[in-house]
Amino acid sequence: GDSVTQTEGPVTVSESESLIINCTYSATSIAYPNLFWYVRYPGEGLQLLLKVITAGQKGSSRGFEATYNKETTSFHLQKASVQESDSAVYYCALGGGAGNTGKLIFGLGTTLQVQP
Amino acid sequence: DTTVKQNPRYKLARVGKPVNLICSQTMNHDTMYWYQKKPNQAPKLLLFYYDKILNREADTFEKFQSSRPNNSFCSLYIGSAGLEYSAMYLCASRTGGKDTQYFGPGTRLLVL
Numbered sequence: 001g002d003s004v005t006q007t008e009g010p011v012t013v014s015e016s017e018s019l020i021i022n023c024t025y026s027a028t029s030i031a032y033p034n035l036f037w038y039v040r041y042p043g044e045g046l047q048l049l050l051k052v053i054t055a056g057q058k059g060s061s062r063g064f065e066a067t068y069n070k071e072t073t074s075f076h077l078q079k080a081s082v083q084e085s086d087s088a089v090y091y092c093a094l095g096g097g098a099g100n101t102g103k104l105i106f107g108l109g110t111t112l113q114v115q116p
Numbered sequence: 117d118t119t120v121k122q123n124p125r126y127k128l129a130r131v132g133k134p135v136n137l138i139c140s141q142t143m144n145h146d147t148m149y150w151y152q153k154k155p156n157q158a159p160k161l162l163l164f165y166y167d168k169i170l171n172r173e174a175d176t177f178e179k180f181q182s183s184r185p186n187n188s189f190c191s192l193y194i195g196s197a198g199l200e201y202s203a204m205y206l207c208a209s210r211t212g213g214k215d216t217q218y219f220g221p222g223t224r225l226l227v228l
Binding site for chain 2: 004034036038043044045046047051095101102103104105106108109
């Protein structure tokens with residue numbers, strides 16, 4: 001089936017350190033997967049961090065980057081230097097199914113705690 | 117304004133009683149979604165409206181109802197709440213053909 005697996009949290013890093021949150025997907029029923037990272041800051045709703053709809057492309061936002069790798073079915077989220085304000089829950093999501101209804105399949109989420 | 121609103125933010129319900137959750141958006145989006153999020157689980161799509169057409173996921177087909185009286189509003193209705201319905205309910209919307217979904221803050225439902 002279609003699924004998303006991501007780094008199990010919580011992940012704790014110190015401010016200015018680098019970060020990688022792994023995400024791999026299985027898209028057995030989706031011909032052209034679209035990949036997303038959503039983030040939920042404390043007290044707020046889920047919001048889109050970045051998206052990539054074409055294999056081989058890289059998306060970036062707020063210093064975060066993720067490359068859509070079709071060969072390894074991965075979409076890892078990286079940041080070179082995290083800030084305390086990056087503390088949040090990060091969700092990798094898969095979309096682009098039949099009819100492109102917009103249905104998203106989410107991973108479990110990874111809680112990131114950035115220590116000052 | 118890319119805001120999706122949800123009411124109430126917190127809801128306490130008794131087992132066997134109905135529950136009605138409300139979502140609204142003013143972005144004129146044609147599609148509205150409802151997801152369920154339980155602790156230590158991924159958000160899971162329950163159903164969505166594309167314009168006036170309701171699509172429900174097969175495994176939750178009989179558990180949830182929804183209505184969309186106009187483009188801006190969408191409700192999620194539980195006819196008889198059970199303990200297993202305790203969860204965060206997330207509403208989202210998007211414009212057809214666009215990939216980005218905009219999410220509301222969620223309604224936390226606790227069934228006792």
